[in-house]
Amino acid sequence: MRGPLSGWDSLDPALRWLLRINLGALTTATVLLAATYALGFRHTAVEIDLAVMVAAIVLMLVTSPLCRRHGAPAAIVGLTLSALLFAAGGTWATPVLSPLTVLVTMVPLLVGFPYVGRRWIHALGVVAVVGSASVAALAEWRRPDAVNDLWWVNAIVIAASLPAGVAVVVFLVRDAYTRLQDQSSQLVESRTRIVEVADAARRSLERDLHDGAQQRLLAMSVTIERARKELAAGRHEGAAALLGRLAADNREVVTELRELARGIYPPLLTERGLVAALQSTARRSTVPVTLDVVDVERTSRQVEAAAYFCILEALTNVTKHAEASEVRVTLRGRPHLSFSVRDDGRGFDRGRVSAGGLLGMEARVAAAGGRLTLETAPGRGTVLRGEFPGDRPDGRHEPMDTAG
Template identity: 80%
Template sequence: MRGLLSGWDGLDPALRWLLRINLIALTSATILLGAAYLAGFKHTAVEIDLAVMVVSIVLMLVTPPLCRRYGAPAAIIGLTLSACLFAAGGTWATPNLAPLTVLLTMVPLLVGFPYLTRPWIRALMVVAVVGSAGVAALGEWRRVDNLNEIWWVNAVVVAVSLPPGVAVVVFLVRDAYTRLRDQSVQLAESRTRVVEVADAARRSIERDLHDGAQQRLLAMSVTIERARKELLAGRHESATALMGQLAATNREVLTELRELARGIYPPLLTERGLVAALQSTARRSTVPVTLDVADFERPSRQVEVAAYFCILEALTNAAKHSGATEVLITVRGLPHLSFVVSDDGRGFDRGAVDPGGLLGMEARAAAAGGTLRLETAPGWGTTLRGEFPTSPPPGQWTPEVNDR
């Protein structure tokens, strides 16, 4: 079963958990109702409910392979079809289930809101409104027209079907509350991290300017003064040599400033995207880099920037501290953006180093809806894995962010 559902592994953990709860609830209800049917509670309403539940389970099991290609939308569509079928079929067979089945038509909208684009959300709104009204009307019509005269038929179907359905709704509400609470905690933590990371970035830029360009500019001012004195003394050959030295130093300063500007924000990332920026970074790296990209679709700007700087930080650390002879960068774009940066260096003990750099990367990834996982140990190299399962695709309804 785990292999059959492995297509859900790439989804957001909360969505994956809800899909599995829904599948478990449907399967449990089907088994219980089937057992009741075999035990002698045989009736047309029970048979219809069994058929509807089996088809709903099949619809859910079709989605994992599709999720590998299409991500969360495939799972939400499968959940919508399953919920609507269960609502209509269950209401037709047992009108007493109408209060529950009306709620089930709204579940896909509540589940899919964080993961779908605006057109899909509007479509699910229509499904929720029209579906709930239709199911309610169907229930009233069936209740008057064909209410089961045998009391135990309704009792058995309601007793078996109602608890799993209510469980799905309860878990959905609980999950929404838990996520809201966790997001509040994460927001408070992220504010602190953002300030810390911004301060660290400013200190790093100040240090790079002081140790690099500033020192070279001071040396150039000394050289200019020496060249001036040589000219006044009539030693033109010596002055020419000093001017040549100044030209070489000026080129080095320009190179350092360009590198520093790329580290702040590379223009190539905006103009041509993540892959082009990584290719440029790989060519300039002091450690040989192999870049492996497949199924790449350019993500949102926020995700692209977060992924780039996390990869850049990992590559910089590998070049400065790991003693690595090779770095492999793997980027995958489907069903969502993910990357792996691994080196063959000496590795390190996480408890023995300053976690500031990793915290900065985690804060940047979290701000874009992603997660990072670091795997390292002394003598075993270092691997950084990043995923952005909740990243909004182009065109999704997301809050506007003003850059300053």
């Protein structure tokens, strides 16, 4: 089933496994019911439930290619339609299944909560309330006119159908517990990282000011003193030359401070977004930069800032250390924002290089809900990749695959 389900690979691991468990449970129930039917238990209730299960499986399979473009919402819609069909058809054929089918109508809401926005949650809430009430009413209406009153027929249908619902509910509970544990561990780790990254940022800023603007300002003060002495001695031509040099130094300091301010937070990033800010950065780079941008739109400030500063840090490292002849920066907006920075420089051995800069980039990306990977080796260049979850209408992010 790997091929037909490859569209689910872009989803969050928990959602992906839930869909596969649901599909597996439905398939198992369908096979069991079909075997029972083939053995001679050919009753209308079994036939209806078989048709409903097959249709539910088809709906689940249809979501796979749609997830490549639409992500988690496509999976949730498919799961909702499949659940409603299963609940309505199962209740119509076998009213005694109503406790299970009522539960099934609530599954899309429980599954979708971490992955879709507020409006989706409201809609799924309506589906859960109206659907469960409708299924309960349908069961009561159909109970006197049950398709088959033989107890063993109902028992066979329940035994074949129950595992699907139980498997989904058990997985939901286990997944919720696992997520709480992971979030607790990540919170402890993030506290340590915040302190380390803040200290590294302060050291970097102090170093840039000391080695750059501060040294130039000291040199300018010396030039001013020399110009004053030239004027006092009546050597106006020498003073004019020194003042000209002073003006040039002043322009360089202003440019350097402007670049430093842009490095702290560029106004272009806020005003026009990630692509415009990177275009400006690429034009100023001393190493030729090629930008490859596809389907990138404005996203949250946190994600844009994380992507921008990681790319900026990577370009700075290329300029200072990589001895590269070119850099290629790739940005993709679908199915979620991702980037890569690839250079043809000398690369490096990660075991022999301080991880301070990479630690800061990883912390930024992790705070935005994404992940960062680095590929490098001596003589093979460096590739930095980052991925971020998709934005949701409520300002939160869709979780994404964080598996290594």
